[in-house]
Amino acid sequence: MRVCCLASGSKGNCTYVESDNCKILIDIGISTKEVERRLQSIGVNASEIDAILLTHEHSDHIGGLKTFINKYQRPIYAHISGMKAITQKQDVPPKLQISFLDNSFTVKDMTVTPFRLSHDSVCCVGYSITAQGKKMSIMTDTGMVPNEAIDVMSGSDIIIIESNHNKKMLLDNPNYSMFLKKRILSVRGHLSNEECALTILRILQKAYTAQFVLAHLSENNNNPVLAFNEVTSKLREYGVQEGEDIYIDIALQHTVGNIFTIEDRI
Ligand SMILES: [Zn+2]
Ligand SMILES: [Zn+2]
Structure with missing residues (x-):
């Protein structure tokens, strides 16, 4: 399995996941041109993408969807509760819309398990993906982490996890209204750096994961x-x-992340 964050943050999110027989994107919040360019830089042609999994309808996750689908005609997967909000914003032909419930489903040789998150969108999910005995999970855009999310992610080889803001930077930011600060800090907002660390500890308490990738960093209230x-x-x-x-x-x-190759377990 190979995993690479092509873009992460409030200006657009897109993650690439590859198994032996399947290549997918999770979210597409950057332009098609940018997706093509960034995939090319890791040796993948955008036409090789089999499907796109979507987390929720916010534009930093679906902004590039319509153009990509028009060009490549690939199926999109979204939770049944969130599909309408997504396709109202980004037109996708019905035949390419695949809705799922809360259960696992397969995309070629990948088994995908969605889990519900707590965010100010119609519906927001994270994903765990297993293939050839390897497992990756992604969880961004959540104000708190439900136990179920910890359970589903448990035993992952790699977890991409939100580390959105430093609380003090956010509270001190004169360009953010109190309303916006409250929204971000709420249980339906985003995880702070501290909450991210505490979540990693919860994950480790349950089962070992070697690699974490901090994601969805705010450019205004955080830095790498x-x-x-x-x-x-x-x-x-x-x-x-x-x-x-x-x-x-x-x-x-603004930069393509490291490529993580998860080796076969022996
Ligand atoms: Zn969001
Ligand atoms: Zn987001």
């Missing part, structure tokens, strides 16, 4: 160095050492 330092120092308080016990990488907005 701060997110890394805040998360790793919080983990250290609880005896988890980055670089020894687990590894943490950062997904960026």
